[in-house]
Amino acid sequence: MRSSQPSGAPDDDGPDGLFGLDEIRTGSPRPAVSGPLFRDSPQARRMLSVREIHAEPAAAASPRGRQVLAGFPDAEVVHADSHWRIPELHGNKGNAERWVRIKSTVLVLGEKKTLTVRPNGRSADWIAPGAANGCAMACAYCYVPRRKGYANPITVFTNIDRIIARIRHHVVGQGPKKEPNQCDPSAWVYDVGENNDCSIDALISENTADLVHAFARWPTAKASFATKFVNPDLLLLEPRGRTRVRFSVMPPEDSRLLDIRTSPVEDRIAAAADFLDAGYEVHFNLSPVVIRPGWEQAWAELLRHMDDVLPQRVKEQAAAEVIMLTHNRDLHDVNMAWHPRAEEALWRPDLQQPKRSENGSWNVRYRNGTKAAAVETVRGLVRTHAPWLTIRYAF
Numbered sequence: 515m516r517s518s519q520p521s522g523a524p525d526d527d528g529p530d531g532l533f534g535l536d537e538i539r540t541g542s543p544r545p546a547v548s549g550p551l552f553r554d555s556p557q558a559r560r561m562l563s564v565r566e567i568h569a570e571p572a573a574a575a576s577p578r579g580r581q582v583l584a585g586f587p588d589a590e591v592v593h594a595d596s597h598w599r600i601p602e603l604h605g606n607k608g609n610a611e612r613w614v615r616i617k618s619t620v621l622v623l624g625e626k627k628t629l630t631v632r633p634n635g636r637s638a639d640w641i642a643p644g645a646a647n648g649c650a651m652a653c654a655y656c657y658v659p660r661r662k663g664y665a666n667p668i669t670v671f672t673n674i675d676r677i678i679a680r681i682r683h684h685v686v687g688q689g690p691k692k693e694p695n696q697c698d699p700s701a702w703v704y705d706v707g708e709n710n711d712c713s714i715d716a717l718i719s720e721n722t723a724d725l726v727h728a729f730a731r732w733p734t735a736k737a738s739f740a741t742k743f744v745n746p747d748l749l750l751l752e753p754r755g756r757t758r759v760r761f762s763v764m765p766p767e768d769s770r771l772l773d774i775r776t777s778p779v780e781d782r783i784a785a786a787a788d789f790l791d792a793g794y795e796v797h798f799n800l801s802p803v804v805i806r807p808g809w810e811q812a813w814a815e816l817l818r819h820m821d822d823v824l825p826q827r828v829k830e831q832a833a834a835e836v837i838m839l840t841h842n843r844d845l846h847d848v849n850m851a852w853h854p855r856a857e858e859a860l861w862r863p864d865l866q867q868p869k870r871s872e873n874g875s876w877n878v879r880y881r882n883g884t885k886a887a888a889v890e891t892v893r894g895l896v897r898t899h900a901p902w903l904t905i906r907y908a909f
Contacts, residue, residue, distance in 0.1 A: 552747045553717040561775065562618060562650050562717055568594040568603070569623035578672035579623050582719050586621070597624025597647075603665040610851035614652045614774065616665045621718070622648075626671040629680040631704075636907050637760070637835055638705035638738050639697045642681050645671050645721040646710035651742060652774040654849050654856035655802055655839060658709045668710065674721050678728050681706075685735045696906045698736060703758065704729075707739030714743050723751055730754040740799050742776040744785045749792040759789050760835070762799040763820075765812035772804070772856055783820055786828045796828060798903070800896075801837035805880060805888055806859045813892060817899035829902040836892050836908035840879045841866070 552558055564586040573579045574591065583591065594600050600622065603609065609616060632641040647669040648658060658666060671677065681704060688702050697703040706712065706725050716722040729737040730753050738758040748759075761782040764772075769779045777785075786796045798820075803813070824832070841860050849857050866878040880888065889908045896903050 551750075552745060558717050560618075561714070562621075564589045564621050565619045566590050566592060567621045567623060568592045568597070568600050570594050570597055570625060573597075573623040573625050573670075573672040576625075576672040578670070578674055578719055578721070582621070582623060582670055582672070585718065589621070594622065594624070597622050597669050603667070606665065609665040610848045613665070613848065613852040617648075617650050617652055617667050617775070620665070620667040622667060622669040623672055624669050625673045626677055629677060631681065631684045634705060635695075635697070636909070637697070637740075638703040639691075639695070640684065640702065640704045641708050642684075642704040642706045642737075643677050644707065644709050645674055645677055645712075645725060646715045647671070648709070649711050650714050650717075651711065651776050652853075653742070653776065654772045654774065654853055655804075655841060655845075655860055657840070657842065657845075668715065668718065670715070670719055670721065674724050678724060681735075682728065682732070685732050688734065690734050701736040701756075702734060703736050703738050705739065706737045707741070711741050711743055712739040713741040713745040713748060716745050716747055722748070726751045726753050726757050729756040732756065736795070740801075742773055742782065744777040744781050746788075748794075749788060751792070753793045755793055755795060758795040758797055760797045760799050761786060762801050763816065764801065764804070765809070765816045767812060768804055768806075768809075768859070771859060774853070779816070780819075783823060786832075787825050790828055790831070795831060797832060797906075798834045799837060800834050800892065802839040803836065803888060803892060804839050804859050805862065805865060805884070810891055810895065814895050814899055817895055817903075820903075821900045832902070833904040833906045834896070835906055836889060838880055838885050838888060838909065840869070840877050842871075842875065842877050844875065 565588070567583065567586065567589045569579065569591055571593065574583065598604070603616070603620070626643055629643045631643065633639070634641050648666045649656070650668055685702065691698070691700055691702050694700065712722040712725070725737055729735060736756050736758055738760065740760040740762050742762045763779050763782055766779045769776065790796045803809070839860065846857060846861050849860070865880055865884050867881045869877045869879050871877045879885065893905060893908065896905060
């Protein structure tokens with residue numbers, strides 16, 4: 515079955531001034547390694563013990579789709595007309611109590627239809643069309659499931675060649691970056707993991723590897739993604755300084771309550787040097803900052819730990835984003851069905867105010883004065899305990 519070209523996608527098959535099609539290595543093998551890959555380990559299989567794969571026909575028939583299906587040979591494959599419209603998953607309130615189980619046992623295969631590059635200006639210059647949507651982790655504050663209803667397993671987009679071609683087309687159109695900004699002094703930064711975690715995605719397919727490989731050969735651009743999962747398989751790639759990994763960190767006691775199924779915060783921090791030595795740029799997300807009794811002391815202890823354990827070579831190139839918690843009424847209702855204790859920290863009507871999101875739903879965030887004071891507190895804690903850590907932006 516032949517995969518169709520997404521509507522509106524540019525024709526990138528011709529040569530351009532900077533790049534060629536050899537940058538896209540979709541389906542090619544990983545470099546030879548002396549031992550087994552982490553994604554084949556018992557730990558990885560506990561994270562993703564896939565039993566059911568909902569697949570669009572064209573996605574299942576594509577080279578990337580066949581690769582994913584081969585990785586989970588015992589999974590039941592279920593026909594799906596659209597990765598967005600799967601009645602058993604989306605909008606089914608009965609799934610709220612099975613929130614974590616669905617994330618670990620279900621995958622979706624689809625094709626990315628809208629290949630839009632959107633301006634950002636905060637973490638990155640641009641938001642690239644994602645190679646996946648959803649996550650196997652279950653952070654209680656995550657905004658991604660708000661669009662899909664009561665279940666949010668990983669959707670792998672199998673038309674990675676078209677996704678990379680679209681990004682390349684945009685990179686070429688931008689040309690060299692002429693002025694530095696908070697995203698990067700010299701490169702156009704593309705967030706390639708807005709609605710997914712690329713480290714987890716690398717347990718399933720070569721999509722993350724293909725993106726890292728492509729950006730490694732684009733001298734004017736840089737990929738960027740945030741992660742809460744330490745996947746040592748990423749150390750086998752060759753990013754050549756053109757991919758920025760942003761390890762999200764928060765006080766460990768907050769993480770144990772809110773960052774369900776993620777790598778321990780201490781492990782994320784400890785991995786920074788390994789990723790830097792493998793050729794990545796390594797930044798940190800101080801995110802989300804949750805206001806609760808004792809939060810200032812908890813963040814001070816985290817920053818002191820980072821200062822104690824991170825080697826100088828990491829500190830010299832590190833920068834950070836500070837992101838205050840934004841929550842959502844619908845997600846609050848979902849969490850009350852599977853993890854109500856998290857809502858004791860996340861749902862604070864006494865401190866929060868409603869905010870209409872871009873997609874029309876109602877979010878809640880800390881009131882303006884509360885948020886401004888908390889941001890300044892975090893800035894002060896960084897100045898005191900980790901003065902080497904440049905804050906690129908805070909909101």
